[in-house]
Amino acid sequence: MTVISPTITVSVACGVLALYMISRLLRGKGDRRPLPPGPKGLPVLGNINDLPKAGEPEWLHWLQHKDLYGPISSITVLGQPIVVINDPEVAFELMRDRSAIHSSRPSQVFSCEMVGWKNATAMSPNNDIWKIHRKNIAKVASTNTSVTMFDSVQEAESAHFLLNLLDSPDDLFAHIRKEAGTVILKITYGYTAESHGPDPLIDLAGLTMKGFAEAIVPGKWMVDIMPFLRYLPDGFPGTSFKSTGREMANTLRQCVDQPYAFVKQQMREKKHKTSFLSQAIEDIGTDAEMEFIHKWTALSLFTGGADTTVSSLMTFFLAMSVFPEVQKKAKEELDRVIGSKRLPVSADRDSLPYIMAVMKETHRWHPGAPMGIPHTSTAEDTCRGYRIPKGTIMFPNTWWFTHDPAVYPDPMIFRPERFLETPTHKPETDPRNFIFGFGRRICPGRYVADNAVFMTIAQVLTVFNIEKLVENGKEVEPEIKFEASTVSRPMPYRISIKPRSKVHEELIKAAEELYPWEESDAKELENAKCSTPPKYSSVFHKQFGLELSQRYFASFSPWGQSQHIVTTTATKTVTMTSNSVYTRHPGKIIATAGAIGVGAAQFPFWMLYYLFASRRPNPKWTYQQALGVFVVKSYLTWTAVIRLKTNLSLKPGWEGDRFAVIKPGPSDKYIGVVDLDPEVKPETIGGTWYPARPSSGSAVGKVVLHFHGGAYTIGDGRDGDAGFAAKTLIANTAATHVFAPQYRLSSNPGCRFPAPLQDAITSYLYLTDELGIPAEKITISGDSAGGNLSLALLRYISDNPDAKLASPACAWLWSAWADPEGALTLGGAMKLHPNAPTDYLDEVVGMWGAQSLMPSKESGITLGHPNIKFLGNPFATPTPLLFLTGESEILYDHNVQLYEEFKAVEGNKVDLEVTPYGVHDIILAGQWLRFTKEAAQAAKVAGEFWDANE
CATH class of the missing domain: 3.40.50.1820 (Alpha/Beta hydrolase fold, catalytic domain)
Known part of the structure; x- marks a missing residue:
């Protein structure tokens, strides 16, 4: 293998970058009306240093623009215009009233093209496939009335949630994820999740959505700003994103293919339960094109519905522990309307206005997606005298829309009364006008998620007390802090959750008889045939001709255990004994030479890149610390890839x-x-x-x-x-x-x-x-x-x-x-x-x-x-x-x-x-x-x- 000289590598990179930037700067010299105001940028790089720092909440970062530049502002990063909207009226004007040209999605190379999220409803551009997605979901989830067919599912799983919470309240977060996943799996695929313990499909969805939240972060992936990087060879400076993208893509494909294969097999064997996907297959059929659409529409309903519900319920429990007076009022209403002999059901919704207000306030207090998902303009436009170029990425600051004190007085206080009408008070704006998106991009599963949150809140407050934890005679104050991510949840907190009384405890236990546990479909899922591409274990394997599948990489036994492994490499099939893998494998020499060559080529790039504090892995680190982490990580990865053997001697050395x-x-x-x-x-x-x-x-x-x-x-x-x-x-x-x-x-x-x-x-x-x-x-x-x-x-x-x-x-x-x-x-x-x-x-x-x-x-x-x-x-x-x-x-x-x-x-x-x-x-x-x-x-x-x- 020829190792490219670092000097040549950096020279080529600089040349390509220069040509690319010239093409960007020469593009679109027509309309010279100003962009919305914003900070002055650097030559060529633009406002790259004005992007949020790692770990900084985006909604607070962009809120600073409101005082500095007004309700609509902009930055430009390497020629890409980005507009930030800090006024809901502007958001409605552009994203709802002019949604024909402002409701597409950014063509993010990393998340959409490399990982594959362009096929999902939420990230798909405005095209015919996206319209079919919306139409399919609308058949079952477009109104409050249409989702009533799922009431029994949501009521049962909410009751199961109470049982789990009674059994192990310390596992609150796990129970929330389980409930949200179980409901949407049953609705989407007719799949019954594991009653107790982890479920493979819920775990897979969680992993997939973590990848999604990371993949769509603006400014995180340089390939989104400079798409040509995608075509550089593996190992070229700045291309480590390629291996990450492959890993995320493989996980996403599994999440698309596995549940679809399960439903198809259940239908072949006449064992399927009625679900969104089974109905779609029966109604429309499954030629190659429709199979693709069915898979991705179902995936969109499944992952999107579960993730937002989890965020809302985690926020609800945190708020209840911090604002006990809200619980008191909610329980007064529940005791008056429901009593203590049954649990609330969906039909009680109109009779529980305060519980509805609690749900709305949960959405408002911390929206699950504080900056929404960005829109993109498909044609040039103007707004309030400013130019919005074609291809502009637009971010609505949803968090500010729900925290503007002019609309919501005392916005940091959790106060459901703000949504109740009295002779002296007009209800404040329903936050659901903002939190589910705008115009044609409004969340198609919002009614399913809304009903799930309502059911859980109503049933939990009927039977449980949620309080601050007491340790050594002192209350432990939960920290009100949220993840700085696209889908934002509270940071881990600890609270006390106990039944309100013995009567309420018996009511919870009685739910098991009313809503008995069902046998899991996990084994059926495992047996369903699913053709998923192999998942490569490391960039080094792909890069140097050792295309080892994860099955092979995962089969390495501990040293000293002799186990024969048969695997297919890029060129031939080989049989080897595990206690000699990599220590004598010829790929060790290739991988070592490659690691040295790639490391030498990348190092000058990162030396320049980390000169900007905002580009370091952690902006608080010094320049030397950032480079040190890069070097040590490269070394440790190499030792693992080649299975470096450390010979231990009993002879004294320098010691x-x-x-x-x-x-x-x-x-x-x-x-x-x-x-x-x-x-x-x-x-x-x-x-x-x-x-x-x-x-x-x-x-x-x-x-x-x-x-x-x-x-x-x-x-x-x-x-x-x-x-x-x-x-x-x-x-x-x-x-x-x-x-x-x-x-x-x-x-x-x-x-x-x-x-x-x-x-x-x-x-x-x-x-x-x-x-x-x-x-x-x-x-x-x-x-x-x-x-x-x-x-x-x-x-x-x-x-x-x-x-x-x-x-x-x-x-x-x-x-x-x-x-x-x-x-x-x-x-x-x-x-x-x-x-x-x-x-x-x-x-x-x-x-x-x-x-x-x-x-x-x-x-x-x-x-x-x-x-x-x-x-x-x-x-x-x-x-x-x-x-x-x-x-x-x-x-x-x-x-x-x-x-x-x-x-x-x-x-x-x-x-x-x-x-x-x-x-x-x-x-x-x-x-x-x-x-x-x-x-x-x-x-x-x-x-x-x-x-x-x-």
Whole structure:
């Protein structure tokens, strides 16, 4: 393979960019009337620095334009005009009254062309297919009357929601997603979701909509502004979006094809239930063109309806906890009209005006799509003396339309009374005039979503009290903060949800008899034949001729497990043994050369690109931090793609006499979960002391036993790996020594789980038994995978009293990897997490680590075992725990959840430290990414935690 010279690469890129910009600037020199006012831009680049920063709510960013430039303003980015509308009258004038020319959708290259959302109703341009979509949906969902056929479905699933909430109120968000998905699946496909536990189709839809929200963010993808980038070869600077697009496209295709295949098979076998899709197929038929339309119309109804409902209901529960007087008034109406012997149904809607007002206020208080979905002009126009060029992208600031104090006094207060008519008060504008879109683009499923929200609100308030959580005698104030995304939901919050009384609890339980659970169609879905294109695991595979399907990539077994894998590459079929994959595979050399060449070509591009703070993954980062994340991410992805093998030696290196060789302890110390695999036994390991190796245990004051990270595949605890962490901990805590074990890596043969845990036990015994250091002088510390290993050791100590291991003084868990099992699937949560752009970890690294750690079948356990997966598996421990995480890392949510779950266990002492804008594993990576100050501050907090818990 020929590697393109970086100089040539950058020169070609600059030349192409120059030609492209000249063509943009020479285009359309006719009408010279001014564009709507806006900030002055840079030459050529325009207002690229005026776009919202990463994580900044767009609706608040663009609201600043209203005071500066008036109700309609504009910016231009690389020649593309963008108009922002901060006045509903202007929005109605353009998007409703002149919808013939202002109701198309932007031709976003990334989301529409590369991912495929152009085929969905919401993103389709104005064409004949879009008109058929609208017509089909209108048959079943165009009015309040037409959706009454779904009342029984919505009433039943709302009742099931109450049952789930009664059983596990802490899982509120999961229950909301389940209810919304179940209703719309039944309506759209006649599919019955899993009653308890995850459902494959609901999970797939959630993943698809996360991708949608990321794909349509304005200004996020340079290919939307410079479409020619799409045709550059993989590996060219700035083309990493291509692999992301492929992943999103594959997920979207599955979401389109799988439920359609299910309905077709059910119809062939005469087992189908009446649904939107089955009716459409029976009424119209399924030639090739209509099959395509049926698939995408159904997908549009399914994904759109569920997502907006989830957002509204999450907002409702948050508002009820913050505004208890609203609940009181709502319950007075429900008790008067409904009583306590039955649940509300859809027919009660007209008799419950205050509940209707609560629903409207939920929509107004925080619209699910605060900036709507952008419109595009198909012809030139004028508005209030300003020119609107053809191709202009227009954003209505829906959030401001529902928060303008001139229309809604005290807009931040949740007050349903504003929508009720009294002798002295005229009802304020119904927010549904704005939140469902404008003109021809108004949401076609709005009545279905509206009725689902009403039913849930009415039934929940009939039987439950929603209050602030009380901990240690004090109310926990939920934070009113919302996601900065296209579909915006509240950030995670915790509240108390309990039945109003014993009578109401019995009413909830009685719903199970009235609305019995149905058997799930998940198995039928799995059996339905669906031709979905293979999903490629990594850009490197596609790029260098190793077109490995996900099935092949996912079949790599842990090192030391011999499993033959047959796969088809781009050129031939090969059979190989898993314990030699990539370590001896010829593609390793190609991938390595390619990674070096591509990295060298991309680096100059990013050096220039990151000069603009607004273009960095996090605008708060320094220039060096942004480049550091790029370099480290490239390196880690390469190590995972080629399955880099780290050879561990028991010989001292540069560490000299600071390196200790440790033999396993007595066999009776290794019991239970660490003794299940007959082929994995405790072995002699090494470890490095900092700052010096003590002459005896009595020479040690306080010692930190630190387990390094590296996804159980890389790292060794020596100077180059753990040196920065050790020095930072000694400098900022009361620790006199740090000992970093060189535990076995699961990427090496025969070192799968429980090998790392066996070595952790050996290390702990070395300190307590061989050196005689009291347990109360030891703190366990671990970063990333080392955090997982630290929790595994603590659980082992708690679960195995016969091993007679004393509990340490405390534990520091730095960006702990809590769920290796969840990393087994490519294209999942790590790929689409909002923090993915600001983290140097990616899904390939996580998958490699999880596959390597996988226990053997003979052991009888999986990665879901409580000694491996700690998310959802907290335990009681006398050891105080401090979870430390970075605000910008992928594992941030998991670490916050770990903190909450462990804190909920009676007797546990737990605390949480979040580093603002911090990256993953700051105690390890701080040295490479220039986060040394932040790492020192976090270490100082860790030291204070130790002192406070002595």
